Amino acid sequence: MTVARFWRETLRRYNLGASKCPECQAVFFPPRSVCPNCSVHRKSLTKMEACQLSGRGVVYSYTTVHEAADGFEMQVPYVLALVKMAEGPMLTGQIVDVDPKDIREGLPVRATFRRLRADGDDGVIHYGYKFALENGAAAKK
Amino acid sequence: MREVAILGIGQTQFGELWDRSFREIGIEAGFKALESSKLSSKDLSALYIGNMASGAFIDQEHVGPLVLDYSGLAGHHFPSVRVEAGEASGAMALAQAYLAVASGEHDFVVVGGAEKMTDVPDDRGAAIASSTMDQEWERVFGASMASLWALAARRHMIDHGTKREDFARISVLDHENGSKNPLAHFRNKISLDAVLAANPVSSPLGMLDCAPFSDGAAALVLGPLESARKYTDTPIRIAASQIATDFVALMHRKDVTTVESTVVAARRAYQRAKIEPSKIHLAEIHDAYSIGGLMALEDLGFYRKGTAGKALSDGEIGNGARLTINSSGGLKAQGQPFGAVGIAQVVEIVRQLRGEAGPRQVSGQEVGLTHNIGGTGATSIVHVLTRVN
Amino acid sequence: MRAEGVGIVSYGTYVPRYRITPDEIGRVWGVDGVAMGKNLNIHSKSVPSPDEDTITISTEALRVAMTRGGIDPRDIGAVYVGSESHPYAVKPTATIVAQAIGATPNLTAADFEFACKAGTAAIQVCMGLVASGMIKYGVAIGSDTSQGAPGDALEYSASAGGGAFILGKDPIIAKINATQSYTTDTPDFWRREGQRYPSHGGRFTGEPAYFRHVTECGKGIMASEGTTPADYQHVVFHQPNGKFPQRAGKLLGFNEDQMRYGMVTPWIGNTYSGAALIGLANVLDHAKPSERILVVGYGSGAGSDAFDLTVTDNITNFDRQTGTPVQHDLDHGIPINYSIYAKFRGKIRLSGE
DSSP states (O other): OOHHHHHTTHHHHHHOEEEEOTTTOOEESSOOSSOSSOSOGGGTTTTOEEEEOOSEEEEEEEEEESSOOTTOGGGOSEEEEEEEETTSOEEEEEEESOOGGGOOTTOEEEEEEEEEEESTTTSOEEEEEEEEEOTTTTTOO | OOOEEEEEEEEOOOBOOTTOOHHHHHHHHHHHHHHTTTOOGGGOOEEEEEOSOHHHHHSOOOHHHHHHIIIIIGGGOOOEEEEOBTBTHHHHHHHHHHHHHHTTSOSSEEEEEEEOOTTSOHHHHHHHHGGGSOTTTTGGGTOOHHHHHHHHHHHHHHHHOOOHHHHHHHHHHHHHHHTTOTTOSOOOOOOHHHHHHSOEEETTEEGGGBOOOOBEEEEEEEEEGGGGGGTOSSOEEEEEEEEEEOOSSGGGSSOTTSOHHHHHHHHHHHHHHTOOGGGOOEEEOOOSBHHHHHHHHHHTTSSOTTOHHHHHHTTOBSTTSSBEEOTTOHHHHTOOOHHHHHHHHHHHHHHHHHTOOGGGOOTTOOEEEEEEEETTTTEEEEEEEEEOO | OOOTTOEEEEEEEEOOSEEEOHHHHHHHHTOOHHHHHHHHTOSOEEEOOTTOOHHHHHHHHHHHHHHHHTOOGGGEEEEEEEOSOOSOSSSOHHHHHHHHTTOOSSSEEEEEOBTBTHHHHHHHHHHHHHHTTSOSEEEEEEEEEOOOOTTSGGGGTBOEEEEEEEEESSSOSEEEEEEEEEEEEEOSEEOOTTOSSOEEOGGGGIIIIIIHHHHHHHHHHHHHHTOOGGGOSEEEEOOSSSSHHHHHHHHHTOOHHHHTTTOOHHHHOBOGGGHHHHHHHHHHHHOOTTOEEEEEOOBTEEEEEEEEEEEOGGGGGSOOOSSOOHHHHHHOOEEOOHHHHHHHTTOSOOTTO
């Protein structure tokens, strides 16, 4: 991946920059330039408002990945999840520091800042969000 | 718009074809299709090729004229169109070819699908296979294709009480059928226990829930239905060819346990073909991952959401049962050469409707359906095929 | 050295969750790990995940500090990250950290390196910038993911973690009364460019290096402030292991009670640039208004930075719960064995990497 391709998304990947439809108030991540919910696109086109997700959400679905995606080989087995964010959008991301046995639907998580992957030993390192269980969440069975 | 018929079918062996190149398998499928009709290459006026990722797999783009060229048809100078819609590239090529003939612009066309996937190392292959998901918001965060389907599977289990065994049965069925298909990548039968005990890929999916990477090609000859009898004794009518799309990333879908594009494409296809899903008993469904097969049974309208698992465990689905799916072996056993999948599905339904399916022949079927999807369901294409009486 | 009115506005820490014991490390190398642990006064050390590094640890610590203090990122005028394990040899940690808290682009940023005292050096620089009025708030972070060569004595202590301090004038939870440094050319510990693991002078790291600098610097600041150990409720030392700071405290005349909260290495290992800062954070986690704190950091090569602080009334209403209080990290961790540790720390290499 070229440096620029990742770099241009850092605002979203580091800080969960999102967008909000001025018509229906729905929040989108990644940010969209047009609201897919409002049938009259003209109403939202060029009018979407920038906003930021709080980073809080709950686990909606989860899987333990044993055959890694390219660049994630050293992390297997890792937990990947769909996380329903407090503001509405669903995100795809890893859940860190968790025993796969402890992961369940509905657990509260918060966004954390981690290394995603690196372009080999001499390339740039990509950083972005992953999710961590809220303190003690796994224990509350 | 005029009616369109399938006049010829061709398919190569699916599997790891170490000694064969992309262009070779493409040409073989095309000529087999042509030979099975009474047409010759000079009757053709266009070629359509479904191919997902030749640029990534073999560094070769511009495969439209390449296949035409090595088919000895360069001198004809007719249009050769490469069509890409992820893993639905094959069915998308058919949909385009269908429109070309239906519109009257072309009379006779060959539509093929081909993918040469084993010319790259396994890890590179997996990376290319992931290219139909959202690269910036899924792949970057560690998603593999299997993991996305696994997320859908887990939620299906949560929302609908689906059991691990329910979708494992899709793989068992595929291998049962594949064992009777000489062109299939895998011809071994597998047990339910074997699927459940296979190495984990992305829980709850294991190795035997995932279709292989295969080389292979398949092709069809299309022409106007009105003159079809001149070129074949058993023309098969394309009663519907419908495409629907949806959000690219799984996370953005309304409900990850439903492939909405499949629901919509199927609904449109049933309207166009004037048929109810309950009247269809023969289908080739897209099951690159077993859970996808289970979801397709529901999304295509054969079963209500959350009930396909029980139907599978009750034995309602299987060769000659109430619903026959993937008599070819499906993606799991017949194989998964991306661009060829959608065409090979149609080839199998044509064989069945013509009564040429050999040991896996299902009797008395007048209509069959094919279901080909791209990514985790951003594109779904449904074709309904009928016998012509 | 004084910087009038400057103090700590907010702080946060981050310690990776995983822990390994000296016993487990010793098992691999045929060493009596229990005895080694006792000798170093280390019960366990933190281990970062493969996806954690100085940049992620710094960011997490600073995000906690930003939230606790309710700081507007636009008010941050400087971000300095002190570490000896910056992921890039060239390309600042600080720019990524600043971007990740939304403080870019109108600020100055740089990486500091001075073995284990790069973080305290960053505090001193921020003090000057704030006192002079050049910036409103300055961020000083000490953070590391240190490694000892496999089998080396350092492997029992070298760990990962970081502390982030936001310096400013108002509102402060602790006033920095003074700072003082003691610096010499002493080659006790180093890592040459391109080398994976550091080297050290063995027992030379003790008397002429750590103890001389820490005690001289401690004595120096007390002399200039006219204080004695009895004036401080808390003292924090750099803590390469659990033993050195105990001895330094004794040499300077501090008792165990004063050192109680400042000692964190016995449970999380030596977090290098993070060590003294996490110790200070733990003190602040427990501190009451008007309490006085002495901090003496140390960095090989060599130098000590000392700080004399007084906790203000603002500490009472300050949010000390957001993120993870240090005590929680001392009490909780996910134990791992040496195999997982080796994998996490990149001691297992995959082909093609």
